[in-house]
Amino acid sequence: METIVKELFPLLKEITGYIYPNEIELQWGILVVVYPYVTGLVAGAFILASLVKVFNVQELQPTYRMSLLTALAFVIVAPLPLLAHLGHPERSFEIFFTPNTRSAMAMFGFVYAWYLMAVLLLEIWFDYRGDIILWVKTEKGWRKWIHKIISLFSKDTSERALRFDKKAVKVITIIGIPSAFLLHGYVGFIFGSVKANPWWSSVLMPIVFLFSAIVSGIALLLLIYMVVTPLRAKEIDMACLDKLASYLFYVMIIDFSLEALDFIHRIYESEESIKILAELFSGKLFVSLIVIQLLIGMLIPLGAIASVKMFRTPGELKKLIYFVSALLVQVGIFTTRWNVVVGGQLFSKSFRGLMVYKMTFFGLEGLLTSIGLLLLPFIILYILFNILPPWEKAREA
Amino acid sequence: MKSLWGKIPEQIPRLSVLLVILVVLFIVVRSRLVPPDFGKYGHYRASAVDEIISQEIRYAGHEVCAECHDDVVGAKKAGYHKNVACEVCHGPAVAHTEDPGSVELRAPRARRYCPLCHEYRPSRPTGFPQIVSNSHNPMKPCITCHDPHDPKPPVTPKECHACHGAIARTKSLSHHVYVPCTRCHETPDEHKVRPRIVVASKPKTREFCGECHAKDAPSEKSIPRVDLATHGERYVCWQCHYPHLPEAR
Amino acid sequence: MMESLKDKSKNSVARRNFIKKLTFFCTSLLIPSFVNSREKSEKAKKWVLTNGYSPAEHYWGMGVAINKCIGCGRCVDACKRENNVPREPFFFKTWVERYRIFKDSETIVDSPNGAINGFEYPRVEKKAIIRSFFVPKLCNQCNNPPCVQVCPVGATFKAEDGVVLVDSNYCIGCGYCIQACPYGARYLHPVTQTADKCTFCYHRITNKMIPACVEVCPTQARIFGEIKKKASPLVRFMRMNKIGILKPSLNTEPKVYYANLDMEVK
Numbered sequence A: 001m002e003t004i005v006k007e008l009f010p011l012l013k014e015i016t017g018y019i020y021p022n023e024i025e026l027q028w029g030i031l032v033v034v035y036p037y038v039t040g041l042v043a044g045a046f047i048l049a050s051l052v053k054v055f056n057v058q059e060l061q062p063t064y065r066m067s068l069l070t071a072l073a074f075v076i077v078a079p080l081p082l083l084a085h086l087g088h089p090e091r092s093f094e095i096f097f098t099p100n101t102r103s104a105m106a107m108f109g110f111v112y113a114w115y116l117m118a119v120l121l122l123e124i125w126f127d128y129r130g131d132i133i134l135w136v137k138t139e140k141g142w143r144k145w146i147h148k149i150i151s152l153f154s155k156d157t158s159e160r161a162l163r164f165d166k167k168a169v170k171v172i173t174i175i176g177i178p179s180a181f182l183l184h185g186y187v188g189f190i191f192g193s194v195k196a197n198p199w200w201s202s203v204l205m206p207i208v209f210l211f212s213a214i215v216s217g218i219a220l221l222l223l224i225y226m227v228v229t230p231l232r233a234k235e236i237d238m239a240c241l242d243k244l245a246s247y248l249f250y251v252m253i254i255d256f257s258l259e260a261l262d263f264i265h266r267i268y269e270s271e272e273s274i275k276i277l278a279e280l281f282s283g284k285l286f287v288s289l290i291v292i293q294l295l296i297g298m299l300i301p302l303g304a305i306a307s308v309k310m311f312r313t314p315g316e317l318k319k320l321i322y323f324v325s326a327l328l329v330q331v332g333i334f335t336t337r338w339n340v341v342v343g344g345q346l347f348s349k350s351f352r353g354l355m356v357y358k359m360t361f362f363g364l365e366g367l368l369t370s371i372g373l374l375l376l377p378f379i380i381l382y383i384l385f386n387i388l389p390p391w392e393k394a395r396e397a
Numbered sequence B: 001m002k003s004l005w006g007k008i009p010e011q012i013p014r015l016s017v018l019l020v021i022l023v024v025l026f027i028v029v030r031s032r033l034v035p036p037d038f039g040k041y042g043h044y045r046a047s048a049v050d051e052i053i054s055q056e057i058r059y060a061g062h063e064v065c066a067e068c069h070d071d072v073v074g075a076k077k078a079g080y081h082k083n084v085a086c087e088v089c090h091g092p093a094v095a096h097t098e099d100p101g102s103v104e105l106r107a108p109r110a111r112r113y114c115p116l117c118h119e120y121r122p123s124r125p126t127g128f129p130q131i132v133s134n135s136h137n138p139m140k141p142c143i144t145c146h147d148p149h150d151p152k153p154p155v156t157p158k159e160c161h162a163c164h165g166a167i168a169r170t171k172s173l174s175h176h177v178y179v180p181c182t183r184c185h186e187t188p189d190e191h192k193v194r195p196r197i198v199v200a201s202k203p204k205t206r207e208f209c210g211e212c213h214a215k216d217a218p219s220e221k222s223i224p225r226v227d228l229a230t231h232g233e234r235y236v237c238w239q240c241h242y243p244h245l246p247e248a249r
Numbered sequence C: 001m002m003e004s005l006k007d008k009s010k011n012s013v014a015r016r017n018f019i020k021k022l023t024f025f026c027t028s029l030l031i032p033s034f035v036n037s038r039e040k041s042e043k044a045k046k047w048v049l050t051n052g053y054s055p056a057e058h059y060w061g062m063g064v065a066i067n068k069c070i071g072c073g074r075c076v077d078a079c080k081r082e083n084n085v086p087r088e089p090f091f092f093k094t095w096v097e098r099y100r101i102f103k104d105s106e107t108i109v110d111s112p113n114g115a116i117n118g119f120e121y122p123r124v125e126k127k128a129i130i131r132s133f134f135v136p137k138l139c140n141q142c143n144n145p146p147c148v149q150v151c152p153v154g155a156t157f158k159a160e161d162g163v164v165l166v167d168s169n170y171c172i173g174c175g176y177c178i179q180a181c182p183y184g185a186r187y188l189h190p191v192t193q194t195a196d197k198c199t200f201c202y203h204r205i206t207n208k209m210i211p212a213c214v215e216v217c218p219t220q221a222r223i224f225g226e227i228k229k230k231a232s233p234l235v236r237f238m239r240m241n242k243i244g245i246l247k248p249s250l251n252t253e254p255k256v257y258y259a260n261l262d263m264e265v266k
Helices: A002-014 A030-054 A058-077 A077-083 A107-140 A141-150 A159-192 A205-231 A238-269 A274-282 A284-308 A316-343 A368-385 A390-396 B001-006 B010-031 B044-051 B069-077 B084-088 B092-096 B165-174 B189-193 B206-213 C002-032 C035-045 C072-081 C146-150 C177-180 C213-214 C232-240
Strands: C059-066 C094-102 C107-110 C129-138 C155-156 C164-166 C222-226 C257-261
Touching: A030 A058, A030 A077, A030 A107, A030 A159, A030 A238, A030 A316, A030 A368, A058 A077, A058 A107, A058 A205, A058 A238, A058 A368, A107 A141, A107 A159, A107 B010, A141 A368, A141 B044, A159 B010, A205 A238, A205 A316, A238 A274, A238 A284, A238 A316, A274 A284, A274 C035, A284 A316, A316 C107, B044 C164, B084 C072, B084 C213, B206 C222, C059 C129, C059 C232, C072 C094, C072 C213, C146 C155, C146 C177, C213 C222, C222 C232, C232 C257
Parallel strands: C059 C257
Antiparallel strands: C059 C222, C094 C107, C094 C129, C155 C164
């Protein structure tokens, strides 16, 4: 208690205008910023994977399994920041056992379980099953056993069984696309349905979340593909990379239009809250919203990829531009989440004043934990790449 | 039968077993962890309500005090503080009612306590008795002159601003600063004792203000004039103007 | 002719009943909690708490007479003492705001430490004030509470008597209800790490007492009572005054009623 109170006292002096006295403590800090960012990556990576299976985009074949494993690695981490920010993490099971069906947040249990179990794990299982049986035959020791357990001791590699695998993957992907939409759209709904908060309350919120999720997912896969392939001493498939960048470009344009629509709509309607929101944009959120999210995270990468598409660019320079753009997009999408989650808590619901958010470095809800949580998926991904190598070569082995 | 079994791809039974295990596990764990009275009356733990009502009561309520302190309560009932509960000043009293011998209640005697209510604040409703403590017998504790249980002023206030501080301060900044209250308001002596029952009067005619502001009034030249015949004839002057701070300058 | 009509109506009633039963059955498969909701509300009507209080027989509300409030802050002090609210200036179940509206229509609102020590008078007011007053705030005990809607686990709920309560032994401390409350009436208790807010002093009102803030208000600016009874202090208050509620556009349907509410109060 003392530490909480000690941190709050200096904030009293930094308030501008009038806020309700209980509002000084920000409830959702950086961990809740990490959560929608990570789920966004999951949804984006999965949707990229489905492009290959459902829409038959052959150029993207090299990233198919990589996308699935990336989605898995991030979806495992997704609930951790939520868990860490709870006042009573030990009671979190209540969300699964006595969910309030009217609560957007309670749907987390269902959506998460459905997505993890019914979609992601099943699709990976069906996709890898044939390969795993082949691997088991040649392997020894713990690796053999891990693979045996993962395959649920499956042995059937007949033509019929493999055909069934393929069919199943296709069906699951088709179910999976709306599921991935649901997973992230619902995260947007958690914010978009809070009528008390005019910065959050918007019908567009789920859709904006969804498209920014796809943007971040594609950009992440582009980064992973560009880092992992040289590490394996393999040549980067330029056709695949171009296709990734194209998709990134198109989805970014949709995302940008949606965000612009949301913004223009607010300004044009200029409801009661517009004065305090304008104060927020021009002050505390100026750098993160206008400079980082809009300029660095959106306009510069858009311009860069557009110019690569328009002019003939040598391969190496192209790679560099793609890489830097994807990196900037990640920064941009992270600040998008920041501006929604933290930005929405920086103004009083009395519409008369602004609060401050002081991020701590150490502690369960600090910056260090967040960085750890953002690195954890990559460690999990490394392990997954080891157990279930996604490269084409492994299929023949 | 056997042939039908053979037609099912082997993936299905394997996954089904896993699914059944998971579902059974979920049901078993759920039945263990969900409190038995959850959802009895609504989507919440029924016993939570009994836990909430078992919270300790600290404020005893205004009726209890009279059981022992009937003399004080009786005196208070007749005075201005009749609706001020004892615990407002003396603090939560349940502990005292349970063990009057050892738990004593506070009785704020310091001068800074009464101004919490009675210090002059422009936001306070007019007519609520207010003082400016810096000029109102500074250094003297309030209780030397006022009995908090029957807080009638030792002397009936002579000046209007004793109660109407906000108006007095407004007027002091206005052009009407030298117009005494009694020039416009008739104040029977009873008003000072029973202010809400015997009220002061307000000017009833336009001609009253006209005594100074009419075109032909025999008053000082700098005073603004209006033609009573054409200027807002439907209203008494104070229905539009605020005489304590007239807007025309 | 009459016969056939009768027959028809009989038939259609039977059909309607059948359809009713069918839809009821189908929905029951989808949402098991829906089935016994009616049964549950029947049960809740007969519910008697351990102290003999039956929630279904009451329906509570509070009236606030803004032009009676003197901003002394005794309610804030009493609330904290009665309910073990931390004394630090970040946790309030009730607080008092001061509004100063200036001639140029600028409005300054303040509530130093929730007004637990009353208000200081700014020695020099820069501009002319056209009106000024105090407004006590507390949980509005909404009939349509957004906090209850968003609670993921059922740790906050509306009791049968309309009071919104928090189960501190079940709350997971996610903070969603605090975000959803448009009135800033909730806070995360720094010791229990669970959501907390005004309960209308539920432990008092179920024991035939009135909330602590109402008890100590020296000017009777707060009126507590039954909403649905024929006569109660609150019913009288609602007959005698023009009533306003806070943020009506959000459709939360508050049960804290303000007399003489100013448009600047949000």
